[in-house]
Amino acid sequence: MAFEFEKPIQELEEKIGELEKYAAKNKLDLTKEISFLEKKVTDKKNEIYNNLTPWQRVEIARYINRPTTLEYIDAMFDDFIEFFGDRVYSDDAAIVGGIATYKGTPVTIIGHQRGRDTKDNIKRNFGMAHPDGYRKALRLMKQADKFNRPVICFIDTKGAYPGRAAEERGQSESIARNLVEMAGLKVPVISVVIGEGGSGGALALGVCNRLLMLENATYSVISPEGAASILFKDSSLKEIAAESLKITADDLKELGIADEVIAEPQGGAHNDKDTVYGTLDGVLGKHLEELSQLDRDALMEDRYQKYMDIGVYEEQS
Amino acid sequence: MLKDLFSKLNKKVNETNSNDGTFENSASIMTKCPNCKKILYSKELYKRLNVCTNCNHHLPITSVERMEALMDEDTATVLFEEVASANPLEFPNYGSKLEKDQQKTGLNEAVVCAEGEIDGTRTVVAIMDSRFRMGSMGSAVGEKLARSFNYATERGLPVIVFTASGGARMQEGIISLMQMAKVSVAVEKHSQAGLLYIAYMTNPTTGGVSASFASVGDINLAETGALIGFAGRRVIEETIKEKLPDDFQTAEFLLKHGQLDRVVDRNDMKDYLGKILRMHSGV
């Protein structure tokens, strides 16, 4: 069990283990008692997992064993060839990208890449990109536009890296440039939030025709911890902040920002990765098929309209 | 008309700010420059658009004052004043904060948009105002800016946006983040129509505004001494465990690092913009 809120389940499962051991040792038939407890485990799981709080989803979204971009690419696409570098300064390993075939069609794939362990996380800078990462992403998007390939983006980042070098090399400009250039792409763009979608650093891969979100993924203008300390002057109020900010996949669907929510196995994607790849595959395929009906100008117009429609304001007379 | 709005707004501003002696014109007879500490006649200071006559420090100027200084007389019409903020997430205390800032500034939101002439060139101008919710961008600001670009695209006009913002309006959550994308799609349409967009960054331009339309003008200008950056200084210092230089994230710092076309003194603003607009008006 990975999380504190799963403790009641773990305790019941441990009890079952003890009973089984005791029964075997003493040659007793405790089938009835054990199946009673197993039923309790099922009930407990339903109770906890069907009522996850926004903060618990944040914990799941950040979990180290949750599948990352490279795992999705590996499982869902064929012939992936990774491309490196922004042609200006460096190769930023916090963002990966390249070309692959998807159901026989060439596509460009770009995504934030978190580390899968401590060492990997240092290499990947915890999935927090410098301008070089966003510029590599942009280079691959423009390449996709030229060769008429759909662009598929995986979003999984706490945010853009807040560092000195990042500012010196134009962190703001690199994100801003991606937003306007993505707005102008004349190929299908589908973005999938697979983990944490943190602010501008997430949006830099997120100006799309279709926004898909995994059930336990989150997408927010600021981290719950940040919002708690700025808005409530108390970082321990992160759970309330997570609630107030409306950051879950269902929230975004309801707000008209996410187009579809991808169901996850009970307790989160890490519990059954293959099922998640399969579910996402079905949804992604459907949206790509729909978008393939639009011509190049219509694709840009579709994206323009999607964002022009987002916003809640009053119109006073 | 712009004039009516200006007189209405200026009146309100003077009434509400008569005691704090900061930067509004005629707020008090004398004003102390926060940089060189010299005591200046407020009237003289205002004539120089709130730029210190002694040390060239740029004191704050309101959106309405800037609009008046920039636009040719009797040419401007205010746009989209009917768009105002709602409280989409029912965020606690957001409504009362909006009301308070409306009272304080006389503005309905953190950006004022207008169409008018600058040295004879018809232009759409949007000026953000950091006194209103720190110039943060929520749905209303996003809508007003996107409409400004769309309006200019339909009429073949250039756009100038004066940015002044702490970033996204957090009380509107993810909707505020999406306003960065919303303004960007409108900027891109305007750009594909071959029209000129000048981004003019003023103090402060940070966070989500810095990381969207503020940084992608055909020409990026910034006002002398303006703070411009993505992440906050404190956050960066905590992250890299290192003290940052004093000029970090100033307009001059950005110029040195190749992020700007020019740093402009406020009193040269109209002259520069007029010339640039003229050189693009034959297109």
Ligand SMILES: [Zn+2]
């Ligand atoms: Zn001075």
